[in-house]
Amino acid sequence: MAKYASxxxxxxxxxxxxxxxxxxxxxxxxxxxxxxxRSTTVTCGSPGCRCAAGEKHPAWVLRIPQGSxxxxxxxxxxxxxxxxxxxxxxxxxxxxxTRFRELMREAAKAIADLEVARQVDPDNQIQRxxxxx
Numbered sequence: 724m725a726k727y728a729s730x731x732x733x734x735x736x737x738x739x740x741x742x743x744x745x746x747x748x749x750x751x752x753x754x755x756x757x758x759x760x761r762s763t764t765v766t767c768g769s770p771g772c773r774c775a776a777g778e779k780h781p782a783w784v785l786r787i788p789q790g791s792x793x794x795x796x797x798x799x800x801x802x803x804x805x806x807x808x809x810x811x812x813x814x815x816x817x818x819x820x821t822r823f824r825e826l827m828r829e830a831a832k833a834i835a836d837l838e839v840a841r842q843v844d845p846d847n848q849i850q851r852x853x854x855x856x
Contacts, residue, residue, distance in 0.1 A: 729837075730833075730836070731834070731836035731837045731840065732833075732837070734829060734830070734832070734836075735830060735833045735834070735837075737829075738830045738833065741822075741826055742823075745822050745823050745826065748815055748816060748818075748819035749816065749819050749820065749823060751812075751816075753812050754809060754812065755809055755810075755813040755816055756806055756809035756812075756813055757813050758785050758786055758787040758788070758806075758810050759785075759786045759788075760784070760785055760786070760803055760810050761784050761786065762781060762782070762783050762803070763781075763782050763784060764780060764781055764782065765779055765782045766779055766780070781800075782797060783797070783799065783802070784797060784798065785798050785802075785803075
C-alpha cells in the first residue's frame, strides 16, 4: 500500500476495496419486494371481542412505498414469513445503492484531488526547458 501514500490515492484504494461487495448485491438475481414489513397490534372494533377490553389482536402489515405516499396492506402471518426474505433483499439493495452513490462521490473527489496534485506549473516547465533541465 506504500505506492498509495497520498490521501487521494488511499481514498481510491479504499474505493476499490469497498466497491466489490456493493456491486455483488446490486447485480444479484435474487428476487426482491419493494416494501417493508411490520407487526403490530390492533383492535377490530367488535363490541364483544376481547380487544374491546384492551387485549389487542396481532396484525401483520406490508408497507408499500408508492411515490410520495405509502400503502399499507394487512397480510396473514404466513405471508409475513414468506415475504420477509423478499423485503430484506429490497432493503439490502437500497443500502447497496446508497453506498454505491457515496463511493462514487468519494472517488470523484479523490480523482479531482489527484488531478490538482499532479498538475505542474506551465511557466515553471517552460523555464526548465529553456534552462535545459
